[in-house]
Amino acid sequence: MTTEGVDASDNGPRPGSTTHPRFVALRTALWRLLPPPIRRYVPATFVGFCVLNLCTFSIDLALLAVLYRGLGLPNAVSVTLAYAVAFSLAFVLNRWLNFESHLPAGPQTARYVLVVAVNYLAIILGIGAGLIALGVPFQWARVTAGLVEAVYVYSAMRWFVFADRGRRGD
Numbered sequence: 001m002t003t004e005g006v007d008a009s010d011n012g013p014r015p016g017s018t019t020h021p022r023f024v025a026l027r028t029a030l031w032r033l034l035p036p037p038i039r040r041y042v043p044a045t046f047v048g049f050c051v052l053n054l055c056t057f058s059i060d061l062a063l064l065a066v067l068y069r070g071l072g073l074p075n076a077v078s079v080t081l082a083y084a085v086a087f088s089l090a091f092v093l094n095r096w097l098n099f100e101s102h103l104p105a106g107p108q109t110a111r112y113v114l115v116v117a118v119n120y121l122a123i124i125l126g127i128g129a130g131l132i133a134l135g136v137p138f139q140w141a142r143v144t145a146g147l148v149e150a151v152y153v154y155s156a157m158r159w160f161v162f163a164d165r166g167r168r169g170d
Contacts, residue, residue, distance in 0.1 A: 023097045027051065048098035049154045053090055057146055060086035064142060075138060076125070083124060087116050090153075099162040108161055115156040123149045 027048040034042060063082035067073045073081075091112050095101050101108065123145050131141035 020097060023048070027098070043158075045098055045158060046154055049094060049157065050150070052093045052098055053150060053153075056086040056090040056093070059089065060146075061139070061142065064138070068138065075132065076129070079124060079128065079142070080120075083120060094157055095162065099157065101162045101164070103162075103164060111161045112157075115153065115161060119149050119153055119156075123152065 027044050030051065031039065031042070031044040031047045034047075060082045063085055064078050067078035067081055068075055071078075091109070095105070095108065124142075127148060128141045128145040131144060132138055136144070
């Protein structure tokens with residue numbers, strides 16, 4: 001642990017990293033904007049996850065609007081298609097840029113599919129569809145479900161999908 005209480009490997013590229021240095025610089029700069037007491041508990045990879053997933057979530061919402069409102073597809077179909085595109089992109093970007101994983105992709109993909117399936121059924125459809133059934137507009141229902149899923153998915157990616165048991169602090 002560093003003096004801030006965060007695993008040093010979460011705050012910069014690992015030796016031999018193929019991560020884009022601009023992303024690491026952005027992630028670290030944003031992390032350093034957090035007040036020190038918060039930095040003690042929030043790793044830089046969470047900030048990176050938020051940046052990347054905000055981008056993929058925007059793609060998710062745009063696709064959802066096009067599919068649901070523009071093409072008139074049923075909500076469940078629209079959510080599923082938009083979700084599949086966004087989460088596939090999120091996996092690739094987080095693996096490459098944020099978690100800098102060099103472990104075999106096959107087992108990680110299998111773990112990620114499990115995480116996504118649980119997330120989709122319990123959070124996206126469960127919370128999202130439940131809120132829509134209660135009369136909440138689909139955009140607000142999806143944003144609410146998205147906040148819940150952010151905490152769940154980051155935790156699962158850090159400690160299950162991309163877990164490198166050889167790293168300190170995990």
